[in-house]
Amino acid sequence: MDSLNYIVEKAGSICNSFPEVKSWDVLGGEITASEVVIEKGFLKTAEHSTQYSINIRLFGEKGKTGSVNITNLSLPFLNSSIEKSIDLMKGSLPNWDFKSLSHPADNYPNVQTPYDSRIKTLSVDDMGEIVDQFMNVKVQDERIISVSGNFSSADVNYFILNSNGVNLQNKASTLSLSAEITMEEMIKGNKENSVGFEGQSYVFFTQVEAEEILGSALTKAKMGLTKSKISTDLYPVILPPQAVMLFFNKIIASAANAQAIYENRSFLRNQVDKQIASEQLEITDNPWLENGMLTFPFDMEGTPTRPQKLVENGVLKTYLHNTYTANLFETVSTGHASRSLGSSVIGIQPSNLLVRPGNIPFDHLIEDIKTGVYLEASYDSPNFVTGEFSGMISAGYLIEEGIVKNALRESLFGMNLLDFYNNISGIGKEISRYGSHYAPFMKIDNVKISSKK
Amino acid sequence: MITEPILELPVDEAYQKHLYTLQKKFGIEYFNARFNVLSATKIHINKGKMQENDSNNEYGFSVQTFVDGGYGFASSNEISLSELDRIFERSANLAAWSSRKAEKKFQMKSYDPLKISYVQEQKKNLFDVSNEEKIQFLLDQDKAATGYDPRIVNTNSYYIDRISHEIIVTSDDRIVDKTESLARIMILTNSMEGGILQEARQSKGITGGFEIIEKADTLGFDAAKEAIENLNAKPVKGGVFNIIADPYLSGTFIHEAFGHACEADGVLAGESQLAGKIGQRMGNENINVIDDPTRAGDYGFVRFDSEGMEAHKVYLVKEGILNEFMHNRETASKMQIEPTGNGRAASFSSIPMVRMRSTSIEPGDWTFEEMLEDLKNGILCESWEYGYTEPAIGQFMFKMARAWEIHNGEKIQLLRDAALSGMMLDVLNNITAIGNKKLLDDGTCGKSGQKIPVSSGSPYIRINNVVIGGL
Numbered sequence: 001m002d003s004l005n006y007i008v009e010k011a012g013s014i015c016n017s018f019p020e021v022k023s024w025d026v027l028g029g030e031i032t033a034s035e036v037v038i039e040k041g042f043l044k045t046a047e048h049s050t051q052y053s054i055n056i057r058l059f060g061e062k063g064k065t066g067s068v069n070i071t072n073l074s075l076p077f078l079n080s081s082i083e084k085s086i087d088l089m090k091g092s093l094p095n096w097d098f099k100s101l102s103h104p105a106d107n108y109p110n111v112q113t114p115y116d117s118r119i120k121t122l123s124v125d126d127m128g129e130i131v132d133q134f135m136n137v138k139v140q141d142e143r144i145i146s147v148s149g150n151f152s153s154a155d156v157n158y159f160i161l162n163s164n165g166v167n168l169q170n171k172a173s174t175l176s177l178s179a180e181i182t183m184e185e186m187i188k189g190n191k192e193n194s195v196g197f198e199g200q201s202y203v204f205f206t207q208v209e210a211e212e213i214l215g216s217a218l219t220k221a222k223m224g225l226t227k228s229k230i231s232t233d234l235y236p237v238i239l240p241p242q243a244v245m246l247f248f249n250k251i252i253a254s255a256a257n258a259q260a261i262y263e264n265r266s267f268l269r270n271q272v273d274k275q276i277a278s279e280q281l282e283i284t285d286n287p288w289l290e291n292g293m294l295t296f297p298f299d300m301e302g303t304p305t306r307p308q309k310l311v312e313n314g315v316l317k318t319y320l321h322n323t324y325t326a327n328l329f330e331t332v333s334t335g336h337a338s339r340s341l342g343s344s345v346i347g348i349q350p351s352n353l354l355v356r357p358g359n360i361p362f363d364h365l366i367e368d369i370k371t372g373v374y375l376e377a378s379y380d381s382p383n384f385v386t387g388e389f390s391g392m393i394s395a396g397y398l399i400e401e402g403i404v405k406n407a408l409r410e411s412l413f414g415m416n417l418l419d420f421y422n423n424i425s426g427i428g429k430e431i432s433r434y435g436s437h438y439a440p441f442m443k444i445d446n447v448k449i450s451s452k453k
Numbered sequence: 454m455i456t457e458p459i460l461e462l463p464v465d466e467a468y469q470k471h472l473y474t475l476q477k478k479f480g481i482e483y484f485n486a487r488f489n490v491l492s493a494t495k496i497h498i499n500k501g502k503m504q505e506n507d508s509n510n511e512y513g514f515s516v517q518t519f520v521d522g523g524y525g526f527a528s529s530n531e532i533s534l535s536e537l538d539r540i541f542e543r544s545a546n547l548a549a550w551s552s553r554k555a556e557k558k559f560q561m562k563s564y565d566p567l568k569i570s571y572v573q574e575q576k577k578n579l580f581d582v583s584n585e586e587k588i589q590f591l592l593d594q595d596k597a598a599t600g601y602d603p604r605i606v607n608t609n610s611y612y613i614d615r616i617s618h619e620i621i622v623t624s625d626d627r628i629v630d631k632t633e634s635l636a637r638i639m640i641l642t643n644s645m646e647g648g649i650l651q652e653a654r655q656s657k658g659i660t661g662g663f664e665i666i667e668k669a670d671t672l673g674f675d676a677a678k679e680a681i682e683n684l685n686a687k688p689v690k691g692g693v694f695n696i697i698a699d700p701y702l703s704g705t706f707i708h709e710a711f712g713h714a715c716e717a718d719g720v721l722a723g724e725s726q727l728a729g730k731i732g733q734r735m736g737n738e739n740i741n742v743i744d745d746p747t748r749a750g751d752y753g754f755v756r757f758d759s760e761g762m763e764a765h766k767v768y769l770v771k772e773g774i775l776n777e778f779m780h781n782r783e784t785a786s787k788m789q790i791e792p793t794g795n796g797r798a799a800s801f802s803s804i805p806m807v808r809m810r811s812t813s814i815e816p817g818d819w820t821f822e823e824m825l826e827d828l829k830n831g832i833l834c835e836s837w838e839y840g841y842t843e844p845a846i847g848q849f850m851f852k853m854a855r856a857w858e859i860h861n862g863e864k865i866q867l868l869r870d871a872a873l874s875g876m877m878l879d880v881l882n883n884i885t886a887i888g889n890k891k892l893l894d895d896g897t898c899g900k901s902g903q904k905i906p907v908s909s910g911s912p913y914i915r916i917n918n919v920v921i922g923g924l
Contacts, residue, residue, distance in 0.1 A: 046524070063503070067507045068507070069507065090587040193726065264645055
């Protein structure tokens with residue numbers, strides 16, 4: 001097997017030798033990953049892998065395209081794969097919207113992707129310390145029937161080359177830890193179950209706080225044991241930071257994806273420079289954030305990144321572009337191209353997203369709510385075309401007289417997202433991080449909750 | 454047997470003998486080694502324009518080892534005897550380390566030696582079909598959608614196929630050399646009128662070859678028709694209703710709400726509400742739920758699983774009684790019963806785990822017309838966008854593609870963006886009628902980051918007292 005760097009460079013020079021290939025790009029990557037799975041408080045399995053991939057995209061006349069992905073890094077296989085890709089390109093339909101690939105920048109920002117070299121050689125003893133903490137949780141409460149979790153690490157080294165002269169290399173490291181605690185208790189003659197889940201991502205191994213993750217999962221599991229129902233009606237809702245991340249950061253960034261806008265698949269079409277939310281809302285996309293999970297000097301096409309306001313004073317400021325959509329909209333790429341290793345699809349994704357905190361302490365945000373809902377999590381996603389969102393409250397609690405009380409079951413929420421964003425009635429001052437998202441608490445008025453009571 | 458050079462694997466008896474030597478050297482109780490090469494196609498057309506025209510060739514192997522209650526797993530993209538040494542040793546070391554922190558020791562049961570080689574039937578071999586022909590079929594569907602009505606403003610049409618050659622070698626001398634293939638076509642459409650936007654999706658997936666086009670030749674038309682109809686849909690008002698669920702929604706329901714809770718790994722982990730309930734009544738005596746991988750052509754068709762075990766039909770619920778769970782080698786060994794061939798991995802670099810194949814509710818004796826008339830007032834729920842369940846607490850949720858308000862047994866208004874939820878142990882008891890004709894649907898099931906092809910299905914079913922979420 002030849003080295004990744006050599007094969008990537010070789011792929012570029014082979015592509016250049018075919019005159020029918022008008023432009024090309026190559027993404028080559030190596031991932032070294034480890035994972036431990038914990039089940040019922042004990043280690044279930046440990047795994048380690050090193051995976052290579054090279055994805056080559058070719059473009060001919062009229063935007064005709066063919067691409068190939070290989071994991072076998074041998075020169076003869078590379079040659080035959082590029083020849084196959086050329087055949088695919090020749091038989092392709094045209095795409096008149098394709099204009100060009102990205103061009104190299106004169107200057108890239110002086111931003112370092114945070115990287116922990118220790119991740120690549122993480123030892124079983126390092127991971128063992130985390131497993132031990134999971135094994136100790138069960139003794140803390142006799143109602144715990146299961147403690148499960150997952151700890152994974154990945155060291156990524158990748159190269160981006162294209163026919164316009166982009167030739168870049170970068171490294172990244174990620175770790176993720178999750179815990180799921182199941183509890184059981186007899187309450188008023190009924191056996192009640194509850195699950196508490198918590199998860200977090202990190203760049204550096206020294207950031208990993210298993211105790212904090214387990215503690216949060218345990219608290220949530222305890223809170224879920226006693227249950228309530230709520231009548232179907234409109235209620236004020238408190239969103240903790242992880243829910244703000246879902247309802248605001250992720251949804252707005254996805255809906256501002258310029259490809260979705262172009263295809264009429266987003267409720268944010270024609271909304272740039274228009275009020276989409278309460279004036280209190282400000283969301284910044286910051287790829288230069290120090291030690292951010294998604295801090296990069298350039299995107300996956302090699303376009304330089306820059307911090308940008310996504311929403312300011314409740315006004316949508318920009319769509320997120322890669323080179324392809326920038327050409328469609330006759331603008332420049334915003335540096336948001338995404339591409340998974342091994343994939344020929346260039347997508348669009350935000351970098352680190354920060355919701356500006358307000359100045360209301362959490363206690364003040366909740367104190368006036370007579371009956372409301374603390375909506376912590378939902379696994380649902382909205383209808384991005386209409387902006388309507390009905391889903392299940394996977395983790396949520398009844399608020400009575402300003403106090404978070406019992407867990408809600410079989411309860412669903414329903415909303416039009418633009419109404420929801422305009423119904424922000426308060427933003428908390430405390431801020432938390434979940435992966436690449438930074439968000440405060442929020443209070444939203446008049447949210448439809450449906451339940452069986 | 455493998456005629457395409459791209460699917461050749463350099464794995465011969467020397468590899469098998471070497472594996473057994475390594476097993477002895479590292480004192481491994483059980484292992485499975487999976488050598489794999491696959492060739493896949495992906496085509497994406499957006500309103501007649503080529504977006505993706507991709508060929509994927511993955512190659513590599515993995516070794517899963519087990520000793521003293523602990524598992525190790527390692528994988529590589531290079532297939533050679535020297536790399537086998539390195540990966541086996543890494544896997545064995547991880548297994549030894551895992552065993553020191555494992556819950557309890559158990560004996561992994563061995564099974565009779567087996568040597569089998571097969572190529573899954575393709576009526577029209579994917580290698581005999583040019584890429585241009587695949588593109589043309591998809592373009593025809595894309596054009597059928599865009600040409601259906603000027604209010605169709607966007608289409609995204611996808612074609613995927615995959616041929617995978619895998620050699621599985623296990624420590625109990627089971628050698629399964631299998632070549633499997635699948636194909637799937639999906640058409641997404643968006644419609645717009647007077648500032649209202651709607652969408653629709655149609656898909657068809659099979660195990661087999663390019664004969665998929667026989668089942669997919671109206672997908673573009675159907676997706677466009679549905680997207681146009683949806684322009685007249687109104688949002689659902691939330692509340693509690695008696696509903697009829699169509700076969701596709703019911704199939705997703707039985708997969709998500711019940712099937713996942715019947716996966717024995719979740720049962721053993723204390724993460725299923727069904728733990729300890731074998732033999733207990735789940736619903737009335739007309740309810741039968743199966744996971745049947747034996748129908749060739751179904752998207753969830755499996756002959757041998759990723760652990761080299763035969764895939765059997767499983768009766769999860771028989772005449773309303775919880776009958777059995779789905780197993781891989783580990784869960785079967787722990788529960789001291791026979792594995793059911795549900796040990797599936799998404800790729801060679803993934804660990805096999807207990808997964809469904811083709812899960813469905815067996816037919817009853819109601820006609821759809823009888824069911825609708827008997828419902829009187831309620832909601833007819835059609836198809837699905839996604840669904841999920843929380844097996845430990847038994848709560849589930851589905852987003853339906855669309856629905857109809859039913860008044861006096863008649864459809865009176867098309868509804869959209871509705872979600873339904875419930876508690877798993879209640880819902881089978883609330884099924885009050887089962888239709889007489891079962892339909893299966895294709896889908897992709899995700900678990901622990903692994904996505905695999907599955908089928909799910911059902912007849913029409915009527916469920917009382919269901920929470921519907923709306924605006």
